[in-house]
Amino acid sequence: MIDHPPHAWTPVPGFPAPDSSPLDFDQHQHWMRLAIDQAIRAYDQREVPIGAIIVHDGQVIGEGHNLRETLQDPTAHAEMIAITQAASVLQSWRLLDCTLYVTLEPCPMCAGAIVQSRIPRIIYGTPDPKGGACHTLYQITDDSRLNHQCAVLGGILQADCRDLLQRFFAEQRAQGKK
Numbered sequence: 001m002i003d004h005p006p007h008a009w010t011p012v013p014g015f016p017a018p019d020s021s022p023l024d025f026d027q028h029q030h031w032m033r034l035a036i037d038q039a040i041r042a043y044d045q046r047e048v049p050i051g052a053i054i055v056h057d058g059q060v061i062g063e064g065h066n067l068r069e070t071l072q073d074p075t076a077h078a079e080m081i082a083i084t085q086a087a088s089v090l091q092s093w094r095l096l097d098c099t100l101y102v103t104l105e106p107c108p109m110c111a112g113a114i115v116q117s118r119i120p121r122i123i124y125g126t127p128d129p130k131g132g133a134c135h136t137l138y139q140i141t142d143d144s145r146l147n148h149q150c151a152v153l154g155g156i157l158q159a160d161c162r163d164l165l166q167r168f169f170a171e172q173r174a175q176g177k178k
């Protein structure tokens with residue numbers, strides 16, 4: 001049994017932590033903080049605060065935050081933007097040896113893009129009971145009928161990722177917006 005650092009990881013119901021060392025958890029927290037920085041950028045633009053980064057060889061090669069309202073583009077999710085940028089950097093649609101960090105569990109569209117880009121590992125912050133497609137509603141990223149599966153770990157810095165979303169929606173409600 002691995003002794004996880006306090007607050008670093010919260011179990012996602014039904015999905016126990018895979019075998020990761022405490023060192024991994026330190027790294028996951030480090031990178032997730034950068035994904036949260038991206039989410040804060042979305043928040044500052046009055047977008048639903050979701051952020052993502054893609055790490056390759058210890059370097060960030062893709063980053064993105066939700067820009068759906070700004071761009072009026074239903075595909076402008078944080079993960080999609082980060083994936084496009086990473087593919088451009090690697091000059092390849094195959095994002096081999098990459099890890100995607102995202103503050104919210106990916107939706108079906110993004111989970112599909114993750115499968116298409118062959119990303120081998122996803123780390124997310126907080127589960128999405130309304131749209132999560134890695135664990136919660138669907139398991140698209142771990143479906144053996146598809147030609148690619150990836151390792152998924154949810155719950156890294158979950159409280160930080162969730163609190164930012166909750167604060168955003170509370171403010172939206174207070175402003176009488178939908």
Ligand SMILES: [Zn+2]
Nearest residue numbers: 077107109110
């Ligand atoms: Zn998405």
